[in-house]
Amino acid sequence: MPAVMDDRIVILGAGQAGARLAEALRDGGHTGPVTLVGAEAHPPYERPQLSKEMLLDPGASLTPIKPVAGWGMAGIRLLTGMAATGVDAASRSVTLADGQVLRWDRLVFATGTRPRRLPLLEAGPVPVLYLRTVEDALDLRRRLRPGLRLAVLGGGVIGLEVAAAAMKQGCSVDLVEAAPRLLSRAVPPLVAGRLSARHALAGVGLHVGRQAVGMADGGVILDDGRVLPADLVLIGIGVEPCIDLALPLGIADADGIRVDAQGRTAQPGIFAIGDVASQWSRWHGRWSRVETWANAQNQALATAASLLGRDQPHADAPWFWSDQYDLTLQACGDATTGEMVVRGDPQGAFATIHLVDGHINGATSINAPGDMAALRRLVTARAAIAADQLADPGFHLRRAVAALPKS
Ligand SMILES: Cc1cc2nc3c(=O)[nH]c(=O)nc-3n(C[C@H](O)[C@H](O)[C@H](O)COP(=O)(O)OP(=O)(O)OC[C@H]3O[C@@H](n4cnc5c(N)ncnc54)[C@H](O)[C@@H]3O)c2cc1C
Numbered sequence: 001m002p003a004v005m006d007d008r009i010v011i012l013g014a015g016q017a018g019a020r021l022a023e024a025l026r027d028g029g030h031t032g033p034v035t036l037v038g039a040e041a042h043p044p045y046e047r048p049q050l051s052k053e054m055l056l057d058p059g060a061s062l063t064p065i066k067p068v069a070g071w072g073m074a075g076i077r078l079l080t081g082m083a084a085t086g087v088d089a090a091s092r093s094v095t096l097a098d099g100q101v102l103r104w105d106r107l108v109f110a111t112g113t114r115p116r117r118l119p120l121l122e123a124g125p126v127p128v129l130y131l132r133t134v135e136d137a138l139d140l141r142r143r144l145r146p147g148l149r150l151a152v153l154g155g156g157v158i159g160l161e162v163a164a165a166a167m168k169q170g171c172s173v174d175l176v177e178a179a180p181r182l183l184s185r186a187v188p189p190l191v192a193g194r195l196s197a198r199h200a201l202a203g204v205g206l207h208v209g210r211q212a213v214g215m216a217d218g219g220v221i222l223d224d225g226r227v228l229p230a231d232l233v234l235i236g237i238g239v240e241p242c243i244d245l246a247l248p249l250g251i252a253d254a255d256g257i258r259v260d261a262q263g264r265t266a267q268p269g270i271f272a273i274g275d276v277a278s279q280w281s282r283w284h285g286r287w288s289r290v291e292t293w294a295n296a297q298n299q300a301l302a303t304a305a306s307l308l309g310r311d312q313p314h315a316d317a318p319w320f321w322s323d324q325y326d327l328t329l330q331a332c333g334d335a336t337t338g339e340m341v342v343r344g345d346p347q348g349a350f351a352t353i354h355l356v357d358g359h360i361n362g363a364t365s366i367n368a369p370g371d372m373a374a375l376r377r378l379v380t381a382r383a384a385i386a387a388d389q390l391a392d393p394g395f396h397l398r399r400a401v402a403a404l405p406k407s
Pocket residue numbers: 012013014015016017018037038039040046047048049050051082083084085110111112113131132133158242245273274275276290291292293294296319320321322323
């Protein structure tokens with residue numbers, strides 16, 4: 001379907017990806033109506049602040065991507081507090097919660113994800129929270145106070161950042177992770193070990209290889225029968241894609257909405273971006289959703305280009321960062337497989353680089369932003385560099401980047 005600059009474009013989901021796409025369409029010269037439909041009451045905002053600034057600083061307020069008025073000034077119609085309730089591909093229309101019907105020439109799903117829940121625990125006597133929205137962050141922040149006993153279920157990025165923030169607020173924290181180590185899907189054991197040691201040093205009680213199976217009066221019951229005393233439970237065990245409206249269109253399965261590198265689904269005129277989109281990963285060799293800030297940003301830009309009739313495929317390796325105490329973790333590509341090379345001091349600043357068939361297929365770093373800036377480029381290019389060179393601190397990664405063939 002050729003791009004037409006005055007097409008009506010409707011974007012479902014006014015989170016980071018939807019917002020960046022709307023902006024990029026206008027920046028790229030799209031002249032037709034652009035409507036951004038968001039279920040949340042707020043103008044679009046980025047979520048990393050929810051588990052960082054907003055929890056660490058009791059006075060921090062939400063920073064939106066731009067104020068409400070800015071959207072109108074950019075020529076983007078923003079509907080907040082308005083869920084879309086139905087999509088009809090035949091008549092090219094979307095129905096909203098208030099009964100309005102919007103017509104579109106091209107439709108973009110940017111509906112994100114919602115936390116995976118544990119209803120069994122929600123029914124118990126201890127309050128249970130999740131962390132996805134600004135309301136969740138404010139609720140959690142209000143409750144974090146010195147002496148509060150917090151049980152965090154899930155040793156992923158969100159659970160770990162909440163644990164670090166709660167320690168800073170003087171809480172006592174226990175963290176339960178079902179896998180044998182923290183962040184097992186994203187980082188190698190060396191990096192997980194460094195993070196575990198830092199949390200233990202801060203005083204977090206770590207319970208890996210354990211699951212919460214129920215709630216008792218005053219605590220969480222673990223699968224070994226122990227009860228962890230808790231006044232509050234924060235569950236961060238992953239997310240599921242918001243695909244309710246996409247499923248009847250035949251473009252989604254339980255893993256998300258499948259798209260190509262231009263954000264196109266199997267239905268002409270319908271696109272998907274951000275956390276809800278499932279993409280082929282050259283680094284993992286499988287379809288996967290990429291639940292990161294950078295993906296929301298860059299896939300939105302690539303899809304805007306595609307909507308504007310330009311060819312700019314989304315080709316960046318998946319990358320995220322996380323701040324915990326004095327540590328900044330970054331991970332890129334697939335850092336859980338292949339031959340691992342360590343660069344730097346594993347007790348200080350360092351990176352791990354993961355080679356598959358001699359090509360750089362993944363990397364992590366702790367407090368080594370310069371190395372990671374270069375490694376992101378080398379992972380994206382799947383550059384072939386010898387392990388002994390990569391391990392040598394005298395070997396300049398930036399020079400290796402400069403030597404990459406120009407795309
Ligand atoms: C607490 C937290 C901390 C994070 N920290 C980091 C980090 O440090 N680094 C990193 O790389 N990534 C981080 N992330 C991940 C990153 O924020 C997400 O990958 C990013 O927000 C994805 O953007 P999105 O637009 O796809 O989804 P979202 O930002 O979730 O936006 C989707 C929007 O769609 C709306 N919606 C859903 N269904 C409908 C409907 N039917 N009608 C209308 N609207 C609908 C939702 O209400 C939501 O507002 C963090 C995420 C969270 C929750």
